[in-house]
Each structure stands twice: as structure tokens, then as C-alpha cells.
Amino acid sequence: MANEENIQCSKKAAILALGKAFPHQLVMQEFLVDGYLRNTNCDDPDLKQKLTRLCKATTVKTRYVVMSEEILNKYPELAAEGVPTLNQRLEICNSAVTKMAIEASRSCIEKWGRPVSDITHVVYVSSSEARLPGGDLYLARGLGLRPDTRRVMLYFSGCSGGVAGLRVAKDIAENNPNSRVLLATSETTIIGFKPPSADRPYDLVGVALFGDGAGAMIIGSGPVSEIEKPLFELHTAIQHFLPDTEKIIDGKLTEEGISFKLEKQLPQIIEDNIQDFCVELMGYGGFCEKDFNELFWAVHPGGPAILNKLEKKLELLPEKLKSSRRALSDYGNASSNTIVYVLEYMLEEAKNFKNKGQNGNCEWGLILAFGPGITLEGILAKNLTV
Numbered sequence: 001m002a003n004e005e006n007i008q009c010s011k012k013a014a015i016l017a018l019g020k021a022f023p024h025q026l027v028m029q030e031f032l033v034d035g036y037l038r039n040t041n042c043d044d045p046d047l048k049q050k051l052t053r054l055c056k057a058t059t060v061k062t063r064y065v066v067m068s069e070e071i072l073n074k075y076p077e078l079a080a081e082g083v084p085t086l087n088q089r090l091e092i093c094n095s096a097v098t099k100m101a102i103e104a105s106r107s108c109i110e111k112w113g114r115p116v117s118d119i120t121h122v123v124y125v126s127s128s129e130a131r132l133p134g135g136d137l138y139l140a141r142g143l144g145l146r147p148d149t150r151r152v153m154l155y156f157s158g159c160s161g162g163v164a165g166l167r168v169a170k171d172i173a174e175n176n177p178n179s180r181v182l183l184a185t186s187e188t189t190i191i192g193f194k195p196p197s198a199d200r201p202y203d204l205v206g207v208a209l210f211g212d213g214a215g216a217m218i219i220g221s222g223p224v225s226e227i228e229k230p231l232f233e234l235h236t237a238i239q240h241f242l243p244d245t246e247k248i249i250d251g252k253l254t255e256e257g258i259s260f261k262l263e264k265q266l267p268q269i270i271e272d273n274i275q276d277f278c279v280e281l282m283g284y285g286g287f288c289e290k291d292f293n294e295l296f297w298a299v300h301p302g303g304p305a306i307l308n309k310l311e312k313k314l315e316l317l318p319e320k321l322k323s324s325r326r327a328l329s330d331y332g333n334a335s336s337n338t339i340v341y342v343l344e345y346m347l348e349e350a351k352n353f354k355n356k357g358q359n360g361n362c363e364w365g366l367i368l369a370f371g372p373g374i375t376l377e378g379i380l381a382k383n384l385t386v
Contacts, residue, residue: 011221013173014230014384015166016180018344019108019216020337021100022064023188027211029060036207039072040079040195047196047204054208059304059325063211063332066096066188081195084255093191094129094138100214101126101135101186102142104340108182108216109143113227116143118180119218121172125154125165125185125336130253139184158249159302160371161185161336162215166379167237169219179220185336186214192258202262209303211332215340231347232367233382236284240277241373245269249372266302270370271309278314278366281378285364293317296365296383298342301328306370323349339369350386362386 027035033051037043071092077083101124109116122145124136136151152172157164162185169181189210194203223230248269250261279289287295292314301307301324311321323345331341363386367379 011174013170013219013221013234014223015232015234015343016218016220016223016228016230017108017112018231018340018347019104019106019111020213020340020344021103021107022213022331023066023096023100025065025068027063027065029055029058029062032207037196039069042196044196044198047198050201051196051204051208054204057304058209058332059329060209060211060332061329063334065212066092066190067193071190078190078193079195081197082256086253086255086257089191089193089257090130093188094131094135096188096190096212097126097129097186097214098135098138098142100188100212101139101184101216104186104214104216105139105143105182105184108218112218114180114224117146119143119145119149119182120176120179121169121181122149122151123154123165123169123172123181123183124151125157125161125183126187127156127158127161127258127335128187128189128191130155135186143182156251156372157336157375158251158371159300159333159335159338160369160373160375160377162300162339163367163369163377163379164239164371164375165336166217166219166234166339166367167239167377169217170234170237170379173219173221178222181219183217183219184214185216185340187335187337188212192260194257200259202260205262206260209333211334213331213334213337213341215337217340230384232343233384235380235382236281237377237379238277238281239378240273240376242269242273242376245374246372248374251372266374267305267309269374270306270376271313273376274310275313277376277378278368281366281380285380287364293320294362294364296346296362297321297324298339298346298365298367298381299324300339300342300369301325302333302370304328339367343367346383347385350383
């Protein structure tokens with residue numbers, strides 16, 4: 001294990017609070033297939049069989065979604081093949097992601113315990129909207145933030161967006177004394193909702209895997225004693241892109257909404273590159289690869305295949321990815337938001353161990369996510385609650 005003297009730094013930013021929000025529509029995975037095929041007027045038995053198989057393979061049990069029968073009744077063209085619907089989708093998505101982002105941020109601010117006027121910066125992340133001005137301004141207005149609040153947007157970062165936003169928020173907090181950064185993420189799958197087609201196999205993967213929701217964090221350095229309760233110290237953040245992998249996750253915004261292609265070799269590419277990435281990140285704290293199981297692992301659950309490959313490659317104990325698998329089961333892959341849900345579950349597990357008088361949680365660990373590029377995002381962090 002690393003020498004504690006190598007990883008002390010009083011100026012490091014920390015996560016001071018977490019919050020989340022969801023749309024009201026809860027989908028049980030066991031009822032998804034029949035509901036989706038009914039809503040898209042599809043009676044193809046082969047597609048039904050494939051979607052049923054995918055729904056079981058994802059390990060997802062429940063998800064929240066903005067899509068509803070009321071929306072489909074108002075916009076039946078969303079379930080039709082080849083119809084230009086971008087305007088309708090953005091009308092729904094822009095409103096939905098703002099509402100969820102405001103709710104998640106309010107929850108986070110309440111847990112933080114300081115007034116909303118103390119927020120100095122906003123980092124806003126979404127791959128589910130497109131407009132000028134952006135969602136960052138609508139979020140700021142909805143929360144009643146000061147007009148001099150400085151704002152940053154990260155659009156279309158996909159699954160790596162939550163950790164990318166955390167990296168940006170960390171840099172802002174550490175370079176602006178007394179700042180408090182609100183990181184908000186918000187996503188809805190309506191931007192890519194389509195009827196099933198044998199020509200677009202990934203669409204069915206998306207139907208079986210992805211969910212909607214929002215997440216929020218407050219990030220700052222130098223926590224105010226007796227008011228702020230830091231959760232995770234953010235020691236070092238790095239980002240790598242893998243050359244010649246741009247087409248592995250390929251998304252385009254079209255007149256029919258966003259269209260994705262996901263190549264099957266994605267989990268294998270992550271397995272081939274994850275060890276070197278993690279070893280580099282761990283080195284900033286004096287750790288090495290023999291310490292893999294001495295760390296906590298807050299990994300964005302892109303899907304069970306990615307988690308399985310990572311677990312196998314790094315020879316992680318099964319409990320190391322418990323929070324990631326739990327978040328995937330309860331919320332699906334909610335894109336940039338999901339890392340918030342994983343971190344919340346990690347804190348819950350740490351609390352359970354404390355209540356039982358046990359020390360089963362690791363103090364240091366990695367926060368990881370993977371997205372288009374292929375881009376690897378990672379943060380070496382310290383759990384301040386254990």
C-alpha cells in the first residue's frame with residue numbers, strides 16, 4: 001500500500017453532497033418487452049425473442065423513463081419509421097432534462113446545507129438536448145442562481161460525461177478559492193426512441209439497457225467545518241482517448257433523433273486498455289497494480305459485459321463492483337447520471353459497515369467511466385466517510 005505521506009493534500013477538491021431525481025414513469029424489466037412492442041406497433045416474433053433475451057442479459061430490473069403513453073398519444077410519429085421528428089423530440093427532451101436537473105440539484109443543495117446563493121459555478125452535462133441558450137442557463141434560472149454564476153456545458157459526452165464533469169468541476173474548485181461548483185447531469189432516452197428494426201440491432205440494446213434521470217454534486221475545496229461534510233476527496237483526474245476507435249461508439253443527431261451504432265468489440269477494447277490506465281492513475285497516489293483489491297471501485301456500469309471484463313482483467317474480488325452492479329440493476333445505464341447513483345450506493349455500504357462495527361470499505365479508490373472516443377475518464381479519490 002502507498003505511504004500516506006505521498007497522498008496528503010489539503011487543497012484538493014471534495015464532493016460535498018450528492019443528489020438525484022427521476023421521471024415518474026417506473027418500468028419493470030419483466031414488462032418492458034410487451035409494452036415497447038405494443039407502443040411501436042411491432043408484432044415481429046424474431047425481434048420480440050431477441051429483445052427478451054437482451055433484457056435478461058442486461059441484469060437491469062427497474063428503470064425510470066420520461067416516455068409515456070400520454071407522450072405517444074400526443075406524438076404518435078415518434079413510434080413511426082423514417083419520420084422527421086427532431087423538433088418534437090427536442091421539445092420534450094429540453095423540458096424534461098431541465099425539470100430533472102433542477103430536482104436533483106435542489107435535493108443535493110438541501111443535503112449540502114448551505115444557501116443556493118453560495119454556488120459560484122455550474123458544470124452542466126447532457127447528451128439529451130440541443131438548444132441555445134443551453135440547459136445550463138435554464139438550470140441556473142430554475143434554481144435562482146446569482147447572475148454572476150460562471151457556467152460550463154459538456155454536451156454529448158455520453159456515458160463518460162458524469163466523470164468528465166467531475167474532472168472539470170475539480171479543476172474549477174481548486175483554481176478558484178472559496179468556490180462551490182454545482183455539477184448537474186440529466187438524460188432522457190426519448191432523444192433516441194425508435195421502433196425496432198432488424199437493420200438496427202443496437203436500438204434493441206438501448207431499449208433493454210438505458211434509463212432516464214438526473215444527478216447532482218456539490219464540489220469544493222476547504223470545507224467549512226460543522227456545516228459541510230465532505231464525502232470523497234478528488235485527488236487526481238486523468239483522461240485518455242484510444243486512437244482509431246472513433247467508430248466503436250458512433251452517434252449522430254439526425255432528423256429522426258439521435259442514432260447510435262455500438263460495435264461488439266467495445267468490452268474487449270476496454271479490457272485491453274483498462275489496466276494500464278488504472279495503473280497510471282493509481283501511481284499518482286503511490287499505489288501499484290498489486291493494490292487493485294485494496295481500493296474501492298466506483299465504475300460507471302455501461303453494461304454487464306464491461307463490468308465482467310474489467311473484473312476479470314484486474315482480478316477484482318466480486319464485492320468490488322457491487323455498487324456498480326446494483327446501480328445498473330435499479331436504474332439501468334442512465335448515461336452520465338449513473339456515476340452519482342454508484343457513489344451513493346458506495347456511501348450506503350460504508351455506513352452499513354460502520355453500523356455493524358466492521359471495516360469492510362476501502363479508504364482510497366478509483367472513479368471510472370468510459371464513453372465515445374473511446375474515452376477513458378478516471379479519478380483517484382479518497383472516501384472521507386470510512
